[in-house]
Amino acid sequence: MDRIIPNFLIGGPPKGASTSLNFYLKQHPEIFTSPVKQTRFFSVYYDKGKDYYLNTYFSGVTNQKMVGEATPTYFLLPFVAKRIKEYNPEMKIIFCLRNPVERTFSGWSMRVNNGTEHLSFREALEENFKQRQTMKFETEEEGKIWAEDMLRDDRLEETGTRTYLEGSLYANNLRHYLKQFPLSQIKVIFIDNLQKDVHGTMKEVFTFLGVDPNYQIKNTEQKNTYKKSKFKFLEPILGKNKKFSKILANLMPKSIKKKVLDTMYVEGSKKKLTPEDRTFAYQYFKDEITELEKLLDVNLSHWKIPENL
Numbered sequence: 001m002d003r004i005i006p007n008f009l010i011g012g013p014p015k016g017a018s019t020s021l022n023f024y025l026k027q028h029p030e031i032f033t034s035p036v037k038q039t040r041f042f043s044v045y046y047d048k049g050k051d052y053y054l055n056t057y058f059s060g061v062t063n064q065k066m067v068g069e070a071t072p073t074y075f076l077l078p079f080v081a082k083r084i085k086e087y088n089p090e091m092k093i094i095f096c097l098r099n100p101v102e103r104t105f106s107g108w109s110m111r112v113n114n115g116t117e118h119l120s121f122r123e124a125l126e127e128n129f130k131q132r133q134t135m136k137f138e139t140e141e142e143g144k145i146w147a148e149d150m151l152r153d154d155r156l157e158e159t160g161t162r163t164y165l166e167g168s169l170y171a172n173n174l175r176h177y178l179k180q181f182p183l184s185q186i187k188v189i190f191i192d193n194l195q196k197d198v199h200g201t202m203k204e205v206f207t208f209l210g211v212d213p214n215y216q217i218k219n220t221e222q223k224n225t226y227k228k229s230k231f232k233f234l235e236p237i238l239g240k241n242k243k244f245s246k247i248l249a250n251l252m253p254k255s256i257k258k259k260v261l262d263t264m265y266v267e268g269s270k271k272k273l274t275p276e277d278r279t280f281a282y283q284y285f286k287d288e289i290t291e292l293e294k295l296l297d298v299n300l301s302h303w304k305i306p307e308n309l
Contacts, residue, residue, distance in 0.1 A: 005058055005067040006034075008092040008209055009084065011177075012072030013167040015106040016096045017191045020222050022070040024202055027218060030211040032064035038071050042083045044147045050087070066092075066209045076166040078136070078176040079143040085180040092209060093177065098191035099303050100168035100285040101278055107164050109271045116159055121277050125284065128162040137166065138176075165284055171291035178295075188296055195222075279305055 010018050010025070010033075019037065026033040034057040039045070041053045061067050074080045075095055084091050097103075108124055111117035117124060135142055149161045166173075177186060187208040194201045198220045207213040282305045293300050 004088040004090070005054070005061060006069055007088065007090065008066050008068035008094065009074060010068065010070035010072075011093050011095050012070075012075035013095070013097070013103065013170075013173075014072040014076070015103045015110070015167070016072065016098050017194055017222075018070045018072045018096060021094070021096055021189075021194070021205075024198070024217050024220070025068070025205070028206065028211055028215050030065040030215075031209070032058070032061050032067045034058060034069035035060065037069075038073075039069050040071050040073070040150065041069075042080045042087070043071065043073055043077050043143070044150050046083055065211055073163075073167075075173050076137070076163055076169075077143065077146060078138040078173070079140055081177045081180045090185070091181070092185050092187070093181065094187045094189065094205060094208070095174075096189050096191055096194065097170055100170060100288065101281045101303075102273065104164045104168045104281055104285075105271075105273045105277070107167060111159070112271070117162075118159065121273075122280055124162060125164060125281060128165045129284070131162060132165060135161075137163075168285055169288050171288045171295055174292070174295055192302075 010022055012018055022033055022037055025031050036057055039053070039057050041048075041057075045052070057069060058067060074084070074093075084093070104125070105121060108117060108121050119127060135145065137143065137146055146161065152160070174186075174188070187205060189201055189205065199216055202217060203213045206215060286304065289300050289303050292298070
């Protein structure tokens, strides 16, 4: 029987080094990754069907053993796990996790900088928590709400759906995937390990994927470094994931595309997470961290904040 492709996914979460991980994986001669990152097929474009998915993102596959794509938001959308299982029960899935408070803050900072978040960090988390009382993206109906929100081209500076908390509820999200897949088909790595020992961590990932584990990637540059938009008012229209910008990108030669991006974005100084905000946000995740330790049998004490601080 012909194999089903893709046969692996980088599932996120957002702000968790998925871009770097995808960049490292595609250097392996036995691995093909979609040239388009964030296909969003299982979350937004599922109704377009398998032929659309394969023809759009995997037409370049030849004899590579493992074929995959990276869409960071798959992790935070429980309804996606079932769709992936229905598509390919043998799918291997990789998640790269970082300190949940820092991941959440990074997500908030990004939206502040692109003009789609206007609340303070604490206020935004409180609003997100209220939203979770009625919407947790666990059903197909909520999936449609997510897709409609992502496909809107008229948002301008409107915030829309917040998922700062969802992206960092690691134990909760993993349970949804473990209902569909055995742990043997899920590989969880940590961004700290990837940054400290990229070759050792990638050897683990290559072993998990069943490709030559001794292959060493040549380029270990970290991708998706912090960029700040110089024209916030254009970001909601010409941001990299907007329909109009994708059309323009496909029409532009790479050299011109780079000049445009260099004009729109500059290296930015990251917003600082204060000790007070860190402690505030930690209250949303402390139980999740403990549960994740139990699920994966790992020590995450470096993520914890002592109660007396």
